[in-house]
Amino acid sequence: MKNRIFYGWIIVLAIFLMLAVGWGIPINTNSIFITPIEEDLNFTRSQMLNALTIRSIIMAVTSLSAAWVFSKFNLKRIMEISAIVLCMAYFAMRFMTSIIHYYILISIQAACITYGGFFPASVIINKWFVKKNATALGIAFMGTGIGGMIFNLMGSSLILQIGWRATITVFTAIIFIIKLVTVFILIKVDPEEKGLKPYGNTQRETMDKLEDDELPKTSIKDVLKSLKFWMLGIGIMIMGMNMTGLVSNIAPRLRDIGYSLSTSGKVTSLSMISLAVGKLLLGVIFDRYSMRNATLLSSLSLLLGMLGMLFAKYKIALICIGLGSGFGTSFGSIAPPLYAEKLYPRLEYTSKLAFFQTMSKIGGIISPILMGAMYKVSNSYNSSLVLLSGSLIVASLIWLGTLPANNEKE
Template structure:
């Protein structure tokens, strides 16, 4: 642990990680993980169709994808920390305003503002900032920070459900809005710093020679356009879509598949709850894997873990395979949030990382949008989720072959 200290003190980057954990727990854990709780009460109270309220989930994903595409230009033009500070206030105002509206158009508008604020607060800026602070233990740092979304989701889901039952959905929105504000305002205003040099430090694992930072800042940075001329860039894009479609088979099909093959709703919910717990821990595990092995080995392990999770669902008629789904499925579902920023940093370290990671995040989000459609189509065709699991395994094997071919020269 000696590398975790800087001149005898805890390295400040770990405070950044702690702040990231709090932001992910309260923001992502609320905006994304609690969203489904409000669909039924809003529909019933305001006499909206369920599909009309469900559309907010699509709007949220589409907004995230669009903002991610332009993340490079946004973060190069504006200070990341200041954007996070502004987004803290806009997120509170817009999320609180959900409790005051009775118009579907206003709900959609607020969803766009909430989604923009969330995107500029969570995964994209945090991945960039943590990459700035850590040359060593980067995977562990990202894993710990992003683990917050799973922990926050488990806690806030339970609390939000109780608040909706006791006080109604409007009051629940207000309570959650204030929890976010109180939690993240100190993080974005007082703790977060974009780069180590802002505090006169260097990244963990680099030389403490301050002149080294000067040299690094003066190095020529290759553009996103330069990256698009490499086979590795397009291979990662293609495989990111494939893997996110496959991972969605785990995320969105677990509970309905279990009920479809005869398990009770309560049992299925308990299994998914354990799976979400494994997802939270899985972010740290996956981060450690990418810290400990080179790119090709890490990708092989990640793909194998995903396949094991899918096998667990295919044979879920028996209790024992469910352990595969819970344990390995949970780790596999952390791939996009954990592996993508690490892979982007390792392969495109001399490029415009902000722009490249933004595009890769958008590509991953596109795969997440396609995933539910793919699952729904295969289920309607076969009246079973198993074909989507089998096809997902085939997709993963294809992605693994592409990775192995394009990354064959990678030893980092």
């Protein structure tokens, strides 16, 4: 019995697979469907990009409401309903004939991804792990990058062989099977469902007793009066701007400079590999070192990617783009749940997580609008890349002023 694998690691594997299909397919393979759908349905590139903005807005709104939703309804049931509706909405794209259909289906998928993705996964892992919480998050959230790699390769081949509509059907079947096994069977929200205690339970009991005895609960309204809390949110928003601005524009930036589609694809693949590995490494760094140092490393990685984009005419910069974008964007899924766990212990975990994830999503909304407007003026990404690079320096100063130098709760 002593050598039996702790079931929490089964949960981590299940979430890894759940995100590999639940995020890796509808989000990370989206770009390979853009051109085939445009050509088949006569959609414009502008219309397709509008869908990404709509998706970001829906994810921001649902992230903001997630704390309330999960406090009122059963978390597991919400995940199960989200899984079913996601499959239906994704499969329905096979039959769409107008851009309005696309916008509606993308919006439904975005809501399902929020309610059945990172948010509940973060809550579940937080319940199962006290020690090695960040490492568990890193391993589980690697699924998005690994899924993106696998299904981009699979999807590109399938679209050429059987068309984009049939590929949607194949992907729907994969999502359904994996979601059925993970969400409905393997995932347990609380260790007590398996007669277990969280990993590192003694540490949690000590912290919970301290919070019960010395730290009366507070509300999100009270914390929102804190300038430090808002500065932390602004820092996360800046990171969201840079993550979206970097990853979404790698291919068009390289194509503008004159690189081939093949080269752009290789850099994007390197970014996906870096993202998968980066989530694991960032989780380990959060566990072993201070959250301030781990976050500063994420900021510097994004800055490396941005500078690589700015000087992309030099081939060495392509490596900077691939490595910097992958490791830097790991921040988006790893940092918010860890901030929610470690910071402001008097405030409910889900309220903090909802705020942090919403600020990141707001950054994701601002970035394409800002970069698009600046591109129209100069017909170049240079000015927006300089602006975003400068914003990362501001974010780094925010981290120095708001994040603790160690991993103790404050």
